[in-house]
Amino acid sequence: MSQEQAAEKNVPVIELRHVDKHYGDLHVLRDVSLSVARGEVVVIIGPSGSGKSTLCRTINRLETIDSGEILIEGEPLPQEGRELARMRSELGMVFQQFNLFAHMSILDNVTLGPREVLGQPKEEAEKYALELLARVGVAEQAHKVPAQLSGGQQQRAAIARSLAMRPKAMLFDEPTSALDPEMINEVLDVMVELVRGGMTMIVVTHEMGFARRVADRVVFMADGQIVEEGAPDDFFDHPRSQRARDFLDSIKGH
């Protein structure tokens, strides 16, 4: 490996420095700093309203921040316009509600980004899209519209849609929370495959089994702050803060 590549490897793919954000009087993110290295998988957990979604959304600049810095591979997020759109296209985002485009076939959902944003020709985009749809196990559904698929299939298609942009990192905001229990694993399996492939990921989830299995680090948020972070087994078995203990008790309770 050349020195240059080695140096690049040390630059975090995603880095937040002292990020603050308010919604009116509500201080949703308080001095949040977080750094995600290449290939690292960070799981974020925390009570409802603690700012997990907001954190994900600021990384993609779906939300603006009041102060602090967000860097993608060492470059600050552009303010707006084409530059911002380009930067966004380098981060994949998967939502709780799938958010597939309702009027398009699954195949068109996956090729829209590559064709519009990357300017890929139709055949090339479709070839790769079909490959990805096969990888997530919904190739059969390529010509259906989203409403004809189950929730689990829609979420897997949504993951393929993000992957089609060949992102540098993926952000998942509670990707299995809207799913019926029997479909959760089919989506988690796809995510585990991504981890095996070396994808850099931030995952907001309460699936502790998943976190223990693949996370390099668990970050616990409460009231807009990162309260504690650590290796998954350490965190789940020996949480240091009272807030984390209370929270873990509450989700183990049911």
Added chain:
Amino acid sequence: MGLSELLSTYGEKYLQGLLATWSMTAVSFVFVMMLAVLVTVARVSPYRPLRVVGDLYVQVFRNIPGVALLIIIAYALPELRIVLDWRTCVIVTTILLGSAFGSENFMSGINTIGVGQIEAARSLGLTFTQIIRRVVIPQALRTTVLPMTNLLIAVMLTTALGSQVPLSPQELTGVVSYVNTRATGGILAFLVSALCYVGTAFVISLVGNRIDRKVRILR
């Protein structure tokens, strides 16, 4: 005067009237849709001044009576040295009124899209224009076929404003006045035109329903 006498004397006049109504309706509706798209894009744009202008446009033209607008266009604009022929005056009036309602239809169609799809598009790196073109407009069009069908009928009825100005050839409503100043067609003279309107509206609804069933988005 009986129906057969009315038709044998004025049949051609009615036919011309029907064709005039159809052509003014068609021309108006094409521009109604184009303008409605433009106004709606302005209303959802990230630029506040554009949004204000779009909202203002709709508020003004949705709330002004057709006859008043026609009078302004036909009699006030020439003061500003803008002289349009009578047919154009009627069509412009119809377009301004219709596009305001068309934009309202689009807005309700857009509200069914859901902010999630827009955010997904933004996170893929699509620009505002790309999102409008590939996500918003196609869905807004496909969810508003039925209201737009109603709008097309309303546009046709609005072209009856043409009876208030000297058109040549006259449209359907103008023909009624024409017949009644010459002969005592009475209610019958009106009924013939009414039947033409109703018949056209019926066909428009049938076609609209069919298109709706074909393009409706499964949710």
